[in-house]
Amino acid sequence: xxxxxxxxxxxxxxxxxxxxxxxxxxxxxxxxxxxxxxxxxxxxxxxxxxxxxxxxxxxxxxxxxxxxxxxxxxxxxxxxxxxxxxxxxxxxxxxxxxxxxxxxxxxxxxxxxxxxxxxxxxxxxxxxxxxxxxxxxxxxxxxxxxxxxxxxxxxxxxxxxxxxxxxxxxxxxxxxxxxxxxxxxxxxxxxxxxxxxxxxxxxxxxxxxxxxxxxxxxxxxxxxxxxxxxxxxxxxxxxxxxxxxxxxxxxxxxxxxxxxxxxxxxxxxxxxxxxxxxxxxxxxxxxxxxxxxxxxxxxxxxxxxxxxxxxxxxxxxxxxxxxxxxxxxxxxxxxxxxxxxxxxxxxxxxxxxxxxxxxxxxxx
Amino acid sequence: xxxxxxxxxxxxxxxxxxxxxxxxxxxxxxxxxxxxxxxxxxxxxxxxxxxxxxxxxxxxxxxxxxxxxxxxxxxxxxxxxxxxxxxxxxxxxxxxxxxxxxxxxxxxxxxxxxxxxxxxxxxxxxxxxxxxxxxxxxxxxxxxxxxxxxxxxxxxxxxxxxxxxxxxxxxxxxxxxxxxxxxxxxxxxxxxxxxxxxxxxxxxxxxxxxxxxxxxxxxxxxxxxxxxxxxxxxxxxxxxxxxxxxxxxxxxxxxxxxxxxxxxxxxxxxxxxxxxxxxxxxxxxxxxxxxxxxxxxxxxxxxxxxxxxxxxxxxxxxxxxxxxxxxxxxxxxxxxxxxxxxxxxxxxxxxxxxxxxxxxxxxxxxxxxxxxxxxxxxxxxxxxxxxxxxxxxxxxxxxxxxxxxxxxxxxxxxxxxxxxxxxxxxxxxxxxxxxxxxxxxxxxxxxxxxxxxxxxxxxxxxxxxxxxxxxxxxxxxxxxxxxxxxxxxxxxxxxxxxxxxxxxxxxxxxxxxxxxxxxxxxxxxxxxxxx
Numbered sequence: 001x002x003x004x005x006x007x008x009x010x011x012x013x014x015x016x017x018x019x020x021x022x023x024x025x026x027x028x029x030x031x032x033x034x035x036x037x038x039x040x041x042x043x044x045x046x047x048x049x050x051x052x053x054x055x056x057x058x059x060x061x062x063x064x065x066x067x068x069x070x071x072x073x074x075x076x077x078x079x080x081x082x083x084x085x086x087x088x089x090x091x092x093x094x095x096x097x098x099x100x101x102x103x104x105x106x107x108x109x110x111x112x113x114x115x116x117x118x119x120x121x122x123x124x125x126x127x128x129x130x131x132x133x134x135x136x137x138x139x140x141x142x143x144x145x146x147x148x149x150x151x152x153x154x155x156x157x158x159x160x161x162x163x164x165x166x167x168x169x170x171x172x173x174x175x176x177x178x179x180x181x182x183x184x185x186x187x188x189x190x191x192x193x194x195x196x197x198x199x200x201x202x203x204x205x206x207x208x209x210x211x212x213x214x215x216x217x218x219x220x221x222x223x224x225x226x227x228x229x230x231x232x233x234x235x236x237x238x239x240x241x242x243x244x245x246x247x248x249x250x251x252x253x254x255x256x257x258x259x260x261x262x263x264x265x266x267x268x269x270x271x272x273x274x275x276x277x278x279x280x281x282x283x284x285x286x287x288x289x290x291x292x293x294x295x296x297x298x299x300x301x302x303x304x305x306x307x308x309x310x311x312x313x314x315x316x317x318x319x320x321x322x323x324x325x326x327x328x329x330x331x332x333x334x335x336x337x338x339x340x341x342x343x344x345x346x347x348x349x350x351x352x353x354x355x356x357x358x359x360x361x362x363x364x
Numbered sequence: 365x366x367x368x369x370x371x372x373x374x375x376x377x378x379x380x381x382x383x384x385x386x387x388x389x390x391x392x393x394x395x396x397x398x399x400x401x402x403x404x405x406x407x408x409x410x411x412x413x414x415x416x417x418x419x420x421x422x423x424x425x426x427x428x429x430x431x432x433x434x435x436x437x438x439x440x441x442x443x444x445x446x447x448x449x450x451x452x453x454x455x456x457x458x459x460x461x462x463x464x465x466x467x468x469x470x471x472x473x474x475x476x477x478x479x480x481x482x483x484x485x486x487x488x489x490x491x492x493x494x495x496x497x498x499x500x501x502x503x504x505x506x507x508x509x510x511x512x513x514x515x516x517x518x519x520x521x522x523x524x525x526x527x528x529x530x531x532x533x534x535x536x537x538x539x540x541x542x543x544x545x546x547x548x549x550x551x552x553x554x555x556x557x558x559x560x561x562x563x564x565x566x567x568x569x570x571x572x573x574x575x576x577x578x579x580x581x582x583x584x585x586x587x588x589x590x591x592x593x594x595x596x597x598x599x600x601x602x603x604x605x606x607x608x609x610x611x612x613x614x615x616x617x618x619x620x621x622x623x624x625x626x627x628x629x630x631x632x633x634x635x636x637x638x639x640x641x642x643x644x645x646x647x648x649x650x651x652x653x654x655x656x657x658x659x660x661x662x663x664x665x666x667x668x669x670x671x672x673x674x675x676x677x678x679x680x681x682x683x684x685x686x687x688x689x690x691x692x693x694x695x696x697x698x699x700x701x702x703x704x705x706x707x708x709x710x711x712x713x714x715x716x717x718x719x720x721x722x723x724x725x726x727x728x729x730x731x732x733x734x735x736x737x738x739x740x741x742x743x744x745x746x747x748x749x750x751x752x753x754x755x756x757x758x759x760x761x762x763x764x765x766x767x768x769x770x771x772x773x774x775x776x777x778x779x780x781x782x783x784x785x786x787x788x789x790x791x792x793x794x795x796x797x798x799x800x801x802x803x804x805x806x807x808x809x810x811x812x813x814x815x816x817x818x819x820x821x822x823x824x825x826x827x828x829x830x831x832x833x834x835x836x837x838x839x840x841x842x843x844x845x846x847x848x849x850x851x852x853x854x855x856x857x858x859x860x861x862x863x864x865x866x867x868x869x870x871x872x873x874x875x876x877x878x879x880x881x882x883x884x885x886x887x888x889x890x891x892x893x894x895x
Contacts, residue, residue: 242711
């Protein structure tokens with residue numbers, strides 16, 4: 001574990017190079033299907049930053065921050081939580097139950113209660129795989145993937161059954177007005193800034209940013225974070241230090257599930273204002289790429305989440321403007337980013353490390 | 365650096381201008397900014413045993429890896445029997461007649477001896493003719509060199525000493541003329557080590573050339589004709605063994621005078637602090653690891669547990685340290701029993717006054733990617749001085765505390781923010797030792813305190829352990845280094861196969877007797893027969 005790279009290169013430079021490679025290969029794919037990659041790139045950027053587009057970009061960013069943090073926290077305990085999708089989906093049920101329970105007098109109360117509901121359901125859905133991992137050694141990658149499918153089935157059942165609004169498509173009835181979260185348009189309006197009123201970005205964005213600070217405190221400043229990191233680096237050393245693997249596995253996964261669950265306040269409460277089918281829309285999986293690219297650091301997660309927000313929003317515009325390219329192109333780029341930042345990390349890291357060494361030798 | 369004219373080649377051909385078996389000229393190798401080998405030249409005469417000594421990281425292994433083709437040298441030339449060779453990989457090394465016996469054996473355990481020997485040197489599509497040929501060759505080698513091993517034995521069922529012979533046979537079967545042995549006695553009992561040296565002398569008598577890498581200076585004195593000293597990537601000296609002494613070699617390795625003997629006064633034992641009775645441990649495979657182990661440990665004494673690795677010492681430390689459950693038995697600290705069930709954990713042991721310097725500092729004693737200050741808190745990370753508000757750590761206090769320990773234990777470089785893996789082995793161990801000793805335990809468990817630690821740090825760590833004893837603490841020392849047990853302990857227990865074979869006082873016993881007990885043959889001290 002000799003650190004040959006300065007920290008900034010590790011957190012910023014390498015991910016950017018990986019991204020550049022991913023975009024380059026994606027560009028080749030675009031070229032291959034007979035479209036102009038430069039025009040595609042321009043459309044993505046433009047689409048993400050139009051006055052209307054930026055509101056969507058930030059809305060997606062909020063989702064990805066939550067799911068990215070979820071993956072990052074679990075990863076510090078060397079647990080690969082693939083279940084963000086299912087945890088966020090179940091959290092939607094929790095948020096919907098809370099929002100539909102009362103005629104909420106004010107959105108702030110509703111928000112706090114819905115956060116609690118979402119975190120509870122998200123954490124609860126992560127708890128079972130965590131327990132199976134800690135007690136029975138059932139691999140958490142496998143169990144969390146299976147729990148994603150189970151969650152989807154449960155929600156299907158709920159939305160065509162007990163929770164379905166009478167006479168409507170498979171969705172709950174709309175939440176009461178008191179549970180309606182202020183959008184960025186509402187909030188910036190107070191200080192006289194005119195933000196697009198149709199954009200779904202809402203106060204959840206700030207909840208996500210606060211969550212980043214809290215996760216940073218948790219991982220690097222708190223006692224439990226110390227134990228999580230010790231366990232993640234070496235379970236034997238953790239046991240020697242009197243740290244319980246069961247306790248750390250449970251805590252890390254509960255926090256992870258709760259973070260994934262918070263995503264539901266953005267989508268279910270902030271945007272749809274009712275629970276619909278497939279409210280998560282793959283954000284749980286994007287979280288894996290975000291955490292990988294952000295090197296499991298909250299700051300890196302914010303940057304990577306914003307990047308994927310751009311890709312998602314820009315990608316929708318791209319699909320609209322260039323019918324030859326479908327929205328799946330973005331999934332291709334996402335997959336390439338995972339490939340380059342995860343599996344092929346050393347492809348970039350080793351040459352860059354060598355370059356740095358050469359420079360340093362030059363200094364000496 | 366210097367080229368030695370070997371005075372002790374001994375064989376009739378030494379007078380004739382026989383080219384040296386190995387000649388290295390100006391070998392250099394860097395790993396990034398680290399110069400592992402700097403302009404190394406060395407000559408080894410045919411038919412001699414040549415020792416290479418040096419501290420960890422001095423570059424011995426790198427040099428041998430270059431010779432065996434694992435690494436490519438940045439500069440320099442290799443001559444074997446006067447022929448310039450270009451050793452690009454281990455195949456080329458074997459073709460040049462070089463065989464290597466690794467510290468960690470490269471054997472397929474479920475295979476037979478014969479299959480292991482043939483592996484990689486099979487001829488033809490069918491195995492049978494190769495095996496038949498190998499059987500005949502093994503027979504011949506066994507007679508020639510006292511290397512008898514049952515060719516049909518399963519390697520995994522052989523003792524370590526025999527497994528090592530299989531490694532040597534593998535090299536000889538490939539017609540190795542030059543044999544490199546890397547720390548060959550680390551896992552052997554003294555009797556097995558003696559047998560190994562007899563084999564090496566036989567090989568030498570047959571004209572084979574042997575390079576022996578070891579950190580045990582006694583073995584260098586005993587077995588080699590000439591010795592090279594390496595320090596910080598350079599070969600500082602090559603001298604005939606009969607012109608030097610262990611103290612002299614140690615000084616040459618470290619670059620300053622070192623005390624090989626531990627300075628200590630007789631112990632003044634106090635009350636019984638630790639009492640172990642009828643302790644049994646069964647592992648997950650149902651194998652009995654500890655059988656009715658019992659002993660007492662008093663305040664102000666060092667109790668050494670001698671034994672070859674894997675005879676239950678690790679399990680004993682793990683039970684005492686709180687991360688392995690016992691199946692039966694009783695352990696008392698200051699008269700009160702401790703929990704031996706699976707519910708116990710290491711934190712509970714610390715609360716009862718047990719400190720623990722674990723055997724494996726890389727995986728247990730430290731978290732390698734953690735910084736020094738984080739490692740200095742490991743296991744004590746919930747103590748009141750370290751706690752801040754709202755579940756946070758008071759990292760200022762933790763860093764402050766680490767700086768104090770780094771200064772008092774002379775940990776270098778004195779930087780609490782350095783990642784553990786960037787410290788040398790000796791300084792890593794000092795971090796662990798500082799943490800455990802300053803926690804002021806009633807009982808300190810010490811496992812292999814100087815494994816992978818350089819000589820200068822060994823001296824320091826031994827002194828700290830003795831000082832702790834003199835402060836009235838009870839110390840349980842487990843080590844596979846018999847020298848270490850003999851020089852540090854006030855009483856010695858010997859373990860073999862999970863059983864305590866007996867107790868001796870260091871002044872009333874010797875290595876021979878302890879060695880026999882370590883091999884399970886020492887129950888009756890009157891029995892002096894060598895196995």
